Amino acid sequence: MPVNIDDLLPSAKEIQRQAAIKDSDKAEQYAKRAAAVEAEKRALIDKLSQPSGLTEEQKVQLASSVIQRAVRNGLSEVQVYRFPNSLCTDHGRAINQQEAGWEKTLTGIPREIFQLWSDYLQPRGYRIRYQIIDFPGGMPGDISIVIAWG
The missing domain is CATH 1.20.5 (Single alpha-helices involved in coiled-coils or other helix-helix interfaces)
Structure with missing residues (x-):
């Protein structure tokens, strides 16, 4: 063939x-x-961007647990949350510029965390810091929330 x-x-x-x-x-x-x-x-x-659905007591218990674990590990601050800048109404611009009233740009869970700090942690001497932690392509990216006590 x-x-x-x-x-x-x-x-x-x-x-x-x-x-x-x-x-x-x-x-x-x-x-x-x-x-x-x-x-x-x-x-x-x-x-x-929606509320967490946790009760105030559950939120306080969760914060206490995170803080106690950090203390046991010898830390004086702890990153409690990381979120995309799209959860801010201005995509993190006010946070990046450290403008007064930046907290008004927060939505959803990041806003809940700020309110929890304001209501329960700040009166007890805790500090909070929201900061841009990465800059993909030179633009603000993710934001971290740090609670400090030291």
């Missing part, structure tokens, strides 16, 4: 077509994964 060269060696045009199909499939899979990641991120931000 003679071997047909066309069966063994496809044309360069056919190889290019096959490669283009593979590249297209890869791009489609990447786009699907990126869309899924973005949807997850949006859902998490939506959740974090």
Whole structure:
């Protein structure tokens, strides 16, 4: 049985077509994964922008637990939360500029933490610090909340 060269060696045009199909499939899979990641991120931000649902007593107990653990580890401050700047109405600009009234830009859980500090921790001598902790592309990114007592 003679071997047909066309069966063994496809044309360069056919190889290019096959490669283009593979590249297209890869791009489609990447786009699907990126869309899924973005949807997850949006859902998490939506959740974090809402109240936690904890009672005041549960919040105080949680704060006490975190602080006591940090003290046992010899710390005088502890990062209690990290959140995306999109949970601030100005995307963290007032925090970054240390403007008076920056706390009014907080929403959701970051706002709850500030209120908990204001109501229960500040009168007992605790300090709070909100600060931008990364700058992706030179722009403000995530914000950390630190409670200090030392």
